[in-house]
Amino acid sequence: MKNFHHKATISVLGFAALFLMTVGLVTHSGTKESAVVARPASSSYSYDRTDQRRAASFSKENQVLQKKITHLQKQIKETKEELSDYSVQPATPSKQSSQAGTNLANLDYTGQDVITVDNNQPSFSEADLSLANGAWQSYGNLDQYNRPGAANAMLNQSLMPTVKREALTVDPTGWHNKRVNGQWLYNRSHLIGYQLTGQNNNFKNLITGTRQLNDPDMLKYEDEVAAYLKQSPDHYVRYRVTPIFRGNELLARGVEMEAQAVGSDAVKFHVYIFNVQPGVTLNYNDGTSQVN
Numbered sequence: 001m002k003n004f005h006h007k008a009t010i011s012v013l014g015f016a017a018l019f020l021m022t023v024g025l026v027t028h029s030g031t032k033e034s035a036v037v038a039r040p041a042s043s044s045y046s047y048d049r050t051d052q053r054r055a056a057s058f059s060k061e062n063q064v065l066q067k068k069i070t071h072l073q074k075q076i077k078e079t080k081e082e083l084s085d086y087s088v089q090p091a092t093p094s095k096q097s098s099q100a101g102t103n104l105a106n107l108d109y110t111g112q113d114v115i116t117v118d119n120n121q122p123s124f125s126e127a128d129l130s131l132a133n134g135a136w137q138s139y140g141n142l143d144q145y146n147r148p149g150a151a152n153a154m155l156n157q158s159l160m161p162t163v164k165r166e167a168l169t170v171d172p173t174g175w176h177n178k179r180v181n182g183q184w185l186y187n188r189s190h191l192i193g194y195q196l197t198g199q200n201n202n203f204k205n206l207i208t209g210t211r212q213l214n215d216p217d218m219l220k221y222e223d224e225v226a227a228y229l230k231q232s233p234d235h236y237v238r239y240r241v242t243p244i245f246r247g248n249e250l251l252a253r254g255v256e257m258e259a260q261a262v263g264s265d266a267v268k269f270h271v272y273i274f275n276v277q278p279g280v281t282l283n284y285n286d287g288t289s290q291v292n
Contacts, residue, residue, distance in 0.1 A: 137199070138151070146203070153238075181279075186209065207255070237262065252275050
């Protein structure tokens with residue numbers, strides 16, 4: 001009985017020890033497992049933000065470059081505006097140069113018969129170029145000194161005369177004609193040439209012009225327009241000729257001529273022609289003259 005009790009005691013103790021070892025193993029295993037599971041939750045992931053920092057740097061550089069580009073564009077615009085006052089067209093036999101933004105009446109002749117105005121760009125608006133009214137012509141009323149104003153037209157073949165021009169009998173302001181070197185000093189100069197509209201003895205379309213003003217200077221541009229109109233009945237040219245007087249003088253200082261082919265640049269000019277004659281000094285107040 002004693003041996004049995006002793007063996008039972010050993011068995012109980014052995015069982016208890018085995019139980020405790022098993023519990024400890026389970027507890028240890030559970031703890032280890034818990035640590036493995038918990039580790040990801042307690043740890044933090046470090047992102048590589050190198051690309052983001054580079055992108056932010058590029059964005060900042062782009063903003064700086066954009067400001068520089070905007071500044072340069074502004075400088076370019078200002079430079080273009082300054083350059084627009086100068087003609088880049090080569091000189092022609094009629095001694096052309098450019099004039100922009102100037103009161104033409106205040107210009108004095110310095111040896112150039114013809115100068116371009118506004119870089120040779122006519123100043124017609126979109127409405128001016130409209131064909132809503134077809135071909136037409138219009139002449140400004142005479143002022144208090146009987147001087148004509150601007151002559152305007154939408155030129156087309158339909159306006160061109162089919163009969164020969166009759167002799168002119170109208171004497172425009174400043175008409176004091178005489179012969180110089182065997183030729184007449186002055187012509188009765190049409191603002192809009194007869195070959196373009198057929199207007200002849202019309203006070204509103206005539207000025208006193210020197211032989212040089214009338215032919216070759218004005219005629220050169222009139223012929224250019226006429227040649228274009230003759231090419232097709234569908235060709236139209238917006239046309240304006242303005243006599244330029246200084247103050248209340250009776251003899252025009254010159255004429256401003258503008259033309260623009262509608263829907264094309266085949267005809268396009270804006271020029272000022274001085275009313276002068278080589279070897280003669282003109283009195284613009286009344287049209288009298290003195291041979292040099």
